[in-house]
Amino acid sequence: MSLHDKLNEDMKQAMKSKEKDRLSVIRMLKAAIQNEAIKLGKKQLTEDEELTVLSREVKQRKDSLHEFEKAGRDDLVTKIQSELVFVQEYMPTQLSEEEVEAIVSAVIAETNASSKADMGKVMGVLMPKVKGKADGSLVSKLVQKHLS
Secondary structure, three states: OOHHHHHHHHHHHHHHOOOHHHHHHHHHHHHHHHHHHHHHOOOOOOHHHHHHHHHHHHHHHHHHHHHHHHHOOHHHHHHHHHHHHHHHOOOOOOOOHHHHHHHHHHHHHHHOOOOHHHHHHHHHHHHHHHOOOOOHHHHHHHHHHHHO
16 A cells, blocks of 8 residues: 555544544644645655655654754644654654664665765765665764764
8 A cells, every 4th residue: 555545544444533633733744745746846755765755754844843842842842752753654664873873884885985075975875775774874873973
């Protein structure tokens, strides 16, 4: 089942069970995916492109969550946390830190990287392999650790 179909099914279910928050997030995700398709001039996005949109939405919420926590806006923190839970339901299973570290080590060996100057080369090869399955800041931190 494609993400589009899954979102439609979940939207119907949320309407039937009167889950307003969930319905709102699903509609927002559908809109984000549709806007991306329009931007790219396509009728439907590939799985990879849908994953990019979902990753962007998760990152956006994490950034908002951080800002709201810093500002002491507990009302908005709670709302964003619940939205984040709903969005993450559609993301692929996240890799553990150990799994990411193993991939980082393999890519560093593959690219013959030896210093922080090679970080861009490593990240260029690495990010497509972990796209949507690992947080970019964690990946960056692990690459820096291995290259220093």
